[in-house]
Amino acid sequence: MFxxxxxxxxxxxxxxxxxYYLLFFAFECIILNFCLLNATRLNIIILLILFLRIYxxxxxxxxxxxxxxxxxxxxxQLEFREKFYNHIEDRVYQNAVVQVYSDEIKYTEDSxxxxxxxxxNNEQIQIVYMPSKINDLDxxxxxxxxxxxxxxxxxxxxxxxxxxxxxxxxxxxxxxNIYYIAFVNKINCKSKTANSLIEKIIINIHIIREKLIxxxxxxxxxxxxxxxxxxxxxxxxxxxxxxxxxxxxxLLYLFCLSGMHVFFIRRYITDILxxxxxxxxxxxxxxxxxxxxxxxxxxENLSLVRAVLMICLGIISSFVLKVPLSGIExxxxxxxxxxxxxxxxxxxxxxxLSYLMTFILLSSEEESSIFLNFKxxxxxxxxxxxxxxxWNILTSILSIVVGYLFEKIIFPLxxxxxxxxxxxxxxxxxxxxxxxxxxxxxxxxxxxxxxxxPIVIVIFILFIQFRCExxxxxxxxxxxxxxxxxxTFCFIHFPLTNEIVYFDIGQGDSTLIREKFNRNIxxxxxxxxxxxxxxxxxxxTIGESVIxxxxxxxxxxxxxxxxxxxxxxxxxxxxxxxxxxxYFSKIFVPxxxxxxxxxxxxxxxxxEQKVKVIPTTFLSSNENNIKILHPFNSGKGRNQDSLVLxxxxxxxxFIFTGDLDQNGELKVINSYPNLKVDILKxxxxxxxxxxxxxxxQKIQPKLAVISAGRHNRYGHPNQETLDVLNRHNIPYLITAxxxxxxVEIKNNHIKIKKALK
Numbered sequence: 001m002f003x004x005x006x007x008x009x010x011x012x013x014x015x016x017x018x019x020y021y022l023l024f025f026a027f028e029c030i031i032l033n034f035c036l037l038n039a040t041r042l043n044i045i046i047l048l049i050l051f052l053r054i055y056x057x058x059x060x061x062x063x064x065x066x067x068x069x070x071x072x073x074x075x076x077q078l079e080f081r082e083k084f085y086n087h088i089e090d091r092v093y094q095n096a097v098v099q100v101y102s103d104e105i106k107y108t109e110d111s112x113x114x115x116x117x118x119x120x121n122n123e124q125i126q127i128v129y130m131p132s133k134i135n136d137l138d139x140x141x142x143x144x145x146x147x148x149x150x151x152x153x154x155x156x157x158x159x160x161x162x163x164x165x166x167x168x169x170x171x172x173x174x175x176x177n178i179y180y181i182a183f184v185n186k187i188n189c190k191s192k193t194a195n196s197l198i199e200k201i202i203i204n205i206h207i208i209r210e211k212l213i214x215x216x217x218x219x220x221x222x223x224x225x226x227x228x229x230x231x232x233x234x235x236x237x238x239x240x241x242x243x244x245x246x247x248x249x250x251l252l253y254l255f256c257l258s259g260m261h262v263f264f265i266r267r268y269i270t271d272i273l274x275x276x277x278x279x280x281x282x283x284x285x286x287x288x289x290x291x292x293x294x295x296x297x298x299x300e301n302l303s304l305v306r307a308v309l310m311i312c313l314g315i316i317s318s319f320v321l322k323v324p325l326s327g328i329e330x331x332x333x334x335x336x337x338x339x340x341x342x343x344x345x346x347x348x349x350x351x352x353l354s355y356l357m358t359f360i361l362l363s364s365e366e367e368s369s370i371f372l373n374f375k376x377x378x379x380x381x382x383x384x385x386x387x388x389x390x391w392n393i394l395t396s397i398l399s400i401v402v403g404y405l406f407e408k409i410i411f412p413l414x415x416x417x418x419x420x421x422x423x424x425x426x427x428x429x430x431x432x433x434x435x436x437x438x439x440x441x442x443x444x445x446x447x448x449x450x451x452x453x454p455i456v457i458v459i460f461i462l463f464i465q466f467r468c469e470x471x472x473x474x475x476x477x478x479x480x481x482x483x484x485x486x487x488t489f490c491f492i493h494f495p496l497t498n499e500i501v502y503f504d505i506g507q508g509d510s511t512l513i514r515e516k517f518n519r520n521i522x523x524x525x526x527x528x529x530x531x532x533x534x535x536x537x538x539x540x541t542i543g544e545s546v547i548x549x550x551x552x553x554x555x556x557x558x559x560x561x562x563x564x565x566x567x568x569x570x571x572x573x574x575x576x577x578x579x580x581x582x583y584f585s586k587i588f589v590p591x592x593x594x595x596x597x598x599x600x601x602x603x604x605x606x607x608e609q610k611v612k613v614i615p616t617t618f619l620s621s622n623e624n625n626i627k628i629l630h631p632f633n634s635g636k637g638r639n640q641d642s643l644v645l646x647x648x649x650x651x652x653x654f655i656f657t658g659d660l661d662q663n664g665e666l667k668v669i670n671s672y673p674n675l676k677v678d679i680l681k682x683x684x685x686x687x688x689x690x691x692x693x694x695x696x697q698k699i700q701p702k703l704a705v706i707s708a709g710r711h712n713r714y715g716h717p718n719q720e721t722l723d724v725l726n727r728h729n730i731p732y733l734i735t736a737x738x739x740x741x742x743v744e745i746k747n748n749h750i751k752i753k754k755a756l757k
Contacts, residue, residue, distance in 0.1 A: 021062060022332035024054060028070050029339050030346060036074060036081050037344060042456060080343040083123075083179050086157065093155040093182050098125065099192070101203075102144045103210035112137060115178060116149065126158075126173060126181045127151070136187070144210060146192040146203045153184035162504040162739035162755050165389075165452055165553035167545040168347075175302075175348040177341070205296045212297070219418060220428040222435060227418045230261065230411060233299035242435055245442035250384070250395030251402055262307040264411060265294065284315045302338070302345065303354040309334040310358075327362040331355070349387045353380055363469070373400050378481075382461045385453040389552040393446040410434060451492035451555035457484060493518060493555040498649045500743040502681070503527065503546055504735040504755065507709030507716070508570040510547055511656060511681065513626075513647060514554070516746075521556055522624050523547070524563045524645060524656050528573015543574025548581040558583045561624040563645060565658030567593055567637035572602065579606035586623070591615040593637030616643060618671070629668050629675075630660065639684065640664055646677070651748050655699065657683040657690065665695035673698075678750075679743065680704045682725075686717020686734070693724050703752075704732040705741055712736075 031050055034043045054066055098116035105114040112129040129151075131137060158170035158181050173181075194200035212232060216224040225239035235243050266287060273283050295308045310330040317325040325333070335355055338345055345351045360379055364372055377396045385391060410431070417427030461481055468477050494517045501512040508527030513520075526543050551557070562584045564572045575584075584606075593599055594615050603613065614620070620628050627646040635641030642658030655677045657665065665683065669675060680701035683690030685708040704725050708716040717734060725732050733741050739755030 017062075019326060019329050019332075021065065022329050022336075024050075024062065024066055025069055026332040026335045028054075028066055029073055029336055032070060032073055033077060033339055033343050033346070036077050037084050037347075042459075046459070076340070077343050084174065084344070086179070088155060088157045088180065090154050090156050093151065093153050093184070096120065096151050096182075098127065098149050098151060100127075100147050100149065101206040101210075102147055103206050103213060105140070107137060107141070110134060110137075112140060115176070119148075123180070124176065124178045125155070126178050127184055128181065129184045129187060131187070132185060140187060140189055143189050143191050145207050146194075146199075148190055148192045150188040151182065151184045152186040153182050155180050155182040157181075162735075163546045163550060164740055164742070164755060165550050167540075167549060171344065171347040174344040175342065175346075175351065177344075201293075202296065205293055209297050216418060219421075219424055222431045223414070223417045223424055223428045226410070226414045226431055230414050231418075232297065233301050233304065242438065245435075245438040248392060248442040248447060249398055249402075249438065250392045251398060261298075261411075262291070262294075262304065262311065264407065266291075266311065281319075284318065288312060288315050302342075302348065302351050306334055306338060306351075306354055306358070309337065328359075331358055331362055349383065352383055356380070356383070369400065378465055379462065382453055382458040385450050386455060386458050389450060389452050389549075389555075391448050391450055393448065394441060394444070398441070405434075449552055449555055449557040450489060452553035453488060457488055460484065489555070495554075496746060498745040500649070500654060500679070500745075501550070502705050502707060502733075502735060502741040502743075503550070504739045504741075505542060505546060505574075505707070507685065507712040507714070508573070509565075509658070509685065509707045510543075510571075510574075511707075512547075512550070513649075513654075514556075515649065518554075518556065520624055521559055522561045522563065522626065522647075523559050525565055525571040525658070526562075526574040526578055528569040528571065528575075541574050541577040543578045544581060547574065548578050551582055557581070558585065560585050561588060561626070562586070563588045563626070563643055564593070564599075565643040565645075565656070566590060566639060566641055567596055567599060568639070568659060571658065572599070576602050576605035579609060579611075583609060584611045587611055587613045588616045588620075588623075588643070589613060590631050590637055590641045590643050591617045591634040592641065593635075596637055599637065629655075629672060630664060632667065632671070639689075642683070644668055646675075649745050652679070652745055652750055653677045654679050654681070655701075656681040659684040659687075659690070661689050662692035662695070665690065665692045669695055669698045675699050678702050680730075682706045682717070682721065682732075684716075685709075685712075685714070686721045687714065688718040688720035691721045691724050693727070696724055696728055696730065700728075701730055704730050706732055706734045708734060708736045710736045 027050060031043065031047045035047050054063055057063070097119045099119055100114050100116040105112050110130065112127075114127050114129075116125055116127050117123070118125050129137075129140075157179070158173050160170055161168050173179075194203055209232065213228070213234070216227045216232070218224070219227065221238045225236045225242070228234040228236050229239055229243075269287065269290065270283055273286065278286075291308045291311055295304055298304045310327075313330045313333055314325055314327075317330075338351075346355075356379060357376055360376055361372070364375060367375070373396065377399070381391060413427050413430055417424050417431075461484060464477055464481050464484075468474060495514070496516055498516050499512075499514050501514070503510040503512070505527030506529070508529070509525045510527040511524040513522040513524070515521075526547060529542070551559075559582055562575065564575065564587060566572075575587075587603075589599065592615065594613050603611075614623075615634070616628055617631055617633065618628050622628070625647070628643065629646050630644035631641045639659040640661055640663070642660040642664065643656075644658065644660055644664075645656045647654045647656075653676065655675075657680075660668075660683045675698065677699045678701060680696070680699065680703070682704050686706040691704075706717045706721075722732070733752075733754065735741060737756065741755075742753040744751040744753065
């Protein structure tokens with residue numbers, strides 16, 4: 001796509017020159033934004049390559065224009081760079097006035113969540129409202145339209161990931177120009193009246209959207225959830241399982257408002273208006289009015305905004321310019337405008353795919369649908385593997401079949417069902433059939449856990465894929481791509497080092513043991529958090545975003561042994577949610593815990609795995625090359641019944657003590673008088689109830705690791721525990737300060753990595 005020679009620029013007509021000016025400037029803006037926000041060596045190298053490519057066009061007007069444009073663009077984006085690196089931690093947010101539309105507030109049973117505009121500095125803020133009284137939510141629900149809220153609480157910058165390959169929530173918010181999160185406990189509200197005609201129109205559109213949300217909720221769940229997703233861009237809790245199945249199949253883009261939906265709507269409106277013999281010019285004017293309004297109705301997600309922006313640019317140019325803008329030119333201008341107002345836009349995978357896939361479609365207008373689908377999958381695969389680590393083999397086939405069914409059946413039927421309620425039962429029946437079909441397809445064993453593709457490899461594959469547009473030596477290029485995939489897969493799935501990973505899971509505990517070549521993969525505890533709201537089970541847990549994400553990024557979708565040291569939620573609470581994505585071959589628990597109602601209840605949530613549960617004591621066989629040192633008797637899964645695990649990797653010895661108390665630690669060293677370790681995982685998050693002085697003196701660890709949450713209410717690790725470690729000159733690392741702690745072992749050499757320096 002960059003193969004644009006100097007002579008071609010000079011010989012072609014003005015439209016070609018304009019096209020390449022815009023295209024080069026769009027790519028320049030992309031790379032400059034990445035460099036300004038994160039000046040890595042890779043970003044700088046890519047920027048230099050682009051500048052060299054522009055220079056070697058030998059087309060001086062373009063070189064000068066793009067050079068000056070790049071400087072001006074960089075100055076324009078510097079303000080955002082300052083906000084990007086600004087950090088605020090728990091600042092009081094008192095009597096602040098923010099603005100939000102009532103349709104944008106998402107309610108749960110005990111809280112509300114929405115993005116609001118701070119009227120003091122015109123910045124977007126993520127608001128999490130947790131009132132002390134549930135009635136306060138009812139008070140907020142009474143107001144409609146444009147709301148002014150006076151709020152009290154605390155504001156902070158979203159945390160950066162503290163674990164390798166953890167979902168980066170901060171970048172996700174920054175891609176939407178949201179800099180801060182405010183945790184609010186008190187709100188005073190009033191409706192705001194419109195000051196202008198345009199403002200009045202916008203408020204009324206938002207009110208219509210809110211009424212549609214409530215209207216769709218009156219339909220059967222399946223129809224209401226499909227309508228909310230396809231018309232309003234809202235993935236409801238009722239749509240949770242369906243969206244997960246569709247995501248597994250790689251088809252979620254069909255059910256998120258995007259350019260495809262805008263294309264359908266444009267065609268439907270055009271076909272209807274042409275029946276009344278309305279001219280193309282008048283239809284374009286109507287579309288120019290309809291689509292900005294629909295952008296608000298659809299929730300203003302980035303793909304929808306991109307599509308509407310491109311259509312409006314095309315229509316306006318047809319009225320204003322002698323030669324209307326081409327598709328590529330509209331794409332370039334839309335991207336430039338989008339990046340100007342959302343500089344971190346392309347930190348979002350959705351934005352990357354939306355703009356890349358649109359670019360490929362516009363560049364391949366004359367190709368068959370089958371080959372075009374093949375090409376789109378080839379371009380999207382490396383980006384998806386870099387972010388989600390998995391790829392479904394069925395995606396390539398289903399994207400054609402389901403795309404056709406979506407256009408001809410699912411989308412039209414949903415419109416019919418909500419516009420003519422008499423058909424709602426029949427439409428719901430058909431949608432249930434599709435829902436069941438998606439579930440069956442998602443359960444088929446075609447999902448490949450590839451692992452995280454390094455960004456350098458992603459860029460290399462995309463470069464070769466672009467070079468494939470020139471059909472010369474096509475087979476050699478595709479062979480090269482296949483070999484890169486194969487080598488990367490082997491590199492991920494057959495690591496040359498052993499590793500112990502102490503996850504930063506908050507006030508909880510979870511440790512991964514992975515032997516080289518992935519010969520033996522063990523997870524000790526999963527972390528967890530007490531919840532009282534059933535709806536929260538439908539949301540991704542920290543176990544999924546931290547532990548499951550890390551495992552999948554390393555090409556792991558199966559655990560040989562899950563060891564749950566005892567029953568406490570902060571050690572076992574996330575194992576059902578992790579079990580949605582990771583298969584457990586066996587689960588080991590302290591003898592007696594397998595009979596507990598709380599454990600059986602959690603186990604039932606992954607019943608489809610039919611996992612074998614093994615009650616364990618010190619007499620149990622040493623499966624997975626792990627020695628069980630405790631418990632000595634059957635118990636009830638309490639702290640004093642905790643599993644104590646001993647593992648030796650090469651010449652290094654590790655011990656994991658769960659929440660075992662000091663009396664239990666003394667019993668362990670009495671039973672194993674020769675026990676020595678190199679790294680101690682301290683018991684009970686560094687509580688003074690564990691880490692007995694005699695125990696530490698006896699086992700003589702060279703390093704201690706403490707898993708504790710930031711600002712936890714228990715004061716862990718207690719000073720008494722730190723005093724014991726200091727008294728014996730034992731250095732220690734704490735997940736609350738150091739983030740995820742990784743110990744790598746290779747050829748009897750040990751290397752310790754910390755996520756936070």
